[in-house]
Amino acid sequence: MRRREFCQTALSTAVAAALPGHYLLADQNTDIARSVPAITASGGETTLEASAVNDFRNSLRGKLLLNGDDGYDHARAVWNAMINKHPALIARCEGPADVVNSVNFARENNLRVAVRGGGHSISGKSVCQGGLMIDTSNMNSVRVNTKNSTARADGGCLEGHIDREAALFGLATTGGIVSHTGAAGLTLGGGYGRLCRKYAMTCDNLLGADIVTADGTFRQVNAHNEADLFWALKGGGGNFGVVTALEYQLHEQNPVVAAGDLVFGWKDARNVLGYYAEYGNEMPDELNMNLTLLTTPDGERRIAIEAVWAGNPGDEDKVLAELRGTGKTLVDTVEPVRYTHFQTRNDNSNRHGIRQYMKSSMVNDFSADLVDQLIDMYRPNPKANFFFMQAGGAVSRVGPTDTAYPHRSAHCNMMRWNKWFEPETGEQREQRIADVKADWAILEPYTHGFYVNLNDDNERKTHANYGPNYDRLVLAKNRYDPTNLFRLNANIKPTAGSG
Numbered sequence: 001m002r003r004r005e006f007c008q009t010a011l012s013t014a015v016a017a018a019l020p021g022h023y024l025l026a027d028q029n030t031d032i033a034r035s036v037p038a039i040t041a042s043g044g045e046t047t048l049e050a051s052a053v054n055d056f057r058n059s060l061r062g063k064l065l066l067n068g069d070d071g072y073d074h075a076r077a078v079w080n081a082m083i084n085k086h087p088a089l090i091a092r093c094e095g096p097a098d099v100v101n102s103v104n105f106a107r108e109n110n111l112r113v114a115v116r117g118g119g120h121s122i123s124g125k126s127v128c129q130g131g132l133m134i135d136t137s138n139m140n141s142v143r144v145n146t147k148n149s150t151a152r153a154d155g156g157c158l159e160g161h162i163d164r165e166a167a168l169f170g171l172a173t174t175g176g177i178v179s180h181t182g183a184a185g186l187t188l189g190g191g192y193g194r195l196c197r198k199y200a201m202t203c204d205n206l207l208g209a210d211i212v213t214a215d216g217t218f219r220q221v222n223a224h225n226e227a228d229l230f231w232a233l234k235g236g237g238g239n240f241g242v243v244t245a246l247e248y249q250l251h252e253q254n255p256v257v258a259a260g261d262l263v264f265g266w267k268d269a270r271n272v273l274g275y276y277a278e279y280g281n282e283m284p285d286e287l288n289m290n291l292t293l294l295t296t297p298d299g300e301r302r303i304a305i306e307a308v309w310a311g312n313p314g315d316e317d318k319v320l321a322e323l324r325g326t327g328k329t330l331v332d333t334v335e336p337v338r339y340t341h342f343q344t345r346n347d348n349s350n351r352h353g354i355r356q357y358m359k360s361s362m363v364n365d366f367s368a369d370l371v372d373q374l375i376d377m378y379r380p381n382p383k384a385n386f387f388f389m390q391a392g393g394a395v396s397r398v399g400p401t402d403t404a405y406p407h408r409s410a411h412c413n414m415m416r417w418n419k420w421f422e423p424e425t426g427e428q429r430e431q432r433i434a435d436v437k438a439d440w441a442i443l444e445p446y447t448h449g450f451y452v453n454l455n456d457d458n459e460r461k462t463h464a465n466y467g468p469n470y471d472r473l474v475l476a477k478n479r480y481d482p483t484n485l486f487r488l489n490a491n492i493k494p495t496a497g498s499g
């Protein structure tokens, strides 16, 4: 290097080192020298030139991580530790401009794309092997507008971020039952939670969204502006682009609810299940009941109902009297509790790094036959869960074509999973998966369609699942993602482009 060049380099390095980090868009010293092997949208192999990757890196405010970089393994890890994929690149976006540059880079280089929010995709759709992972998790501020009771949340917010900021003002909207679930993923697919019978699904409370579509355009959509895209976002999942902000309707909500568990012995299981089946749809909207069949560590089967009363304080005993009368409660912890605190109660038992295999679908008619099946098939197994997430109430008063989310007459979402924390042998894993599949073969005939946030399937089943909304979703897909750049989801295939 000539002396003058050396001095310039040394000077610029010294200046850069003296500047606070946020003045630098990217660290110019970390340019990579090699080309990067990658996977295309359709699964083929490609190579990204070093200069293109460097340009992309320099275009971002956030970090661009490659295999071997500090933080790469942390960023590629998603909630379900059974998923182990290595993206070629991870763009840790800090704002919409980073998202636009990432989408453009992916499209121009025909890369496979995964979009990550909270990382809760159980099937691991938010990370991809060899493609570009667009990670929005650093974009997570929430602003509550108390004048019109709305909240604007960045695209990488977790459910708990919204619960918490809204509660500061005595407000709430429907959020998931684990506070570290990503708000964007949950909302775009639908959004069930402890308040959904009172305030409808999370997607029903969506007033607008900022989204970067496949052509790299930043759009602000709502009921009046690009209304078809907005409609599609309410249940159509991640098919249409990367959401960088969501605006929600909030509701006045007493920060203290009456909530807890009612746990019964197995001898009462038929009564309790029968009660849930029969009255699940007729309960007051303010009452939410999620039911679990579980096994204690010492091998005893139990049936538990988590009850949340978000209505008038003091009325909970009246509304729970009939349930309490269905058997002998071994545990009864229903008491006044802060809603935001209760919303975190499952966080640790569902912490990142868990291994889970799950099947789930909607139950419209919780028949006596289904009750019999469940009683017959549930064998003691501490790893096995049968979980029923209640629907009905305000959820069912939204019409099936009013939003892209179609399953409005469901009684509940039935889930069967095995979950464990410890690394397993291949044989154990296969057995645990096979157990779930075997049970599901018996239960599936009782279901009607699935929840795309927990289950994604082939094109034929996805078509059937969206029912009357599918054709309209295809039109939106044709318009906003004709080459199917966003395909790692319950995929709506475009018919217009090469997707």
Ligand SMILES: Cc1cc2nc3c(=O)[nH]c(=O)nc-3n(C[C@H](O)[C@H](O)[C@H](O)COP(=O)(O)OP(=O)(O)OC[C@H]3O[C@@H](n4cnc5c(N)ncnc54)[C@H](O)[C@@H]3O)c2cc1C
Binding pocket: 078, 079, 115, 116, 117, 118, 119, 120, 121, 122, 125, 126, 136, 155, 156, 175, 176, 177, 178, 180, 181, 182, 183, 184, 185, 186, 187, 188, 189, 190, 191, 192, 193, 237, 238, 239, 241, 242, 243, 244, 350, 453, 454, 488, 489
């Ligand atoms: C422990 C646990 C608890 C859950 N509880 C509930 C619950 O109470 N209620 C409920 O309805 N569901 C629940 N779910 C399901 C949950 O809604 C879905 O897994 C949802 O996709 C998670 O979103 P995420 O951002 O955390 O996931 P990610 O894995 O980050 O993303 C999943 C998918 O969402 C899309 N996506 C994520 N972020 C964006 C974005 N910014 N822009 C565009 N697309 C995006 C992408 O298609 C991505 O593949 C739960 C899941 C888990 C694992």
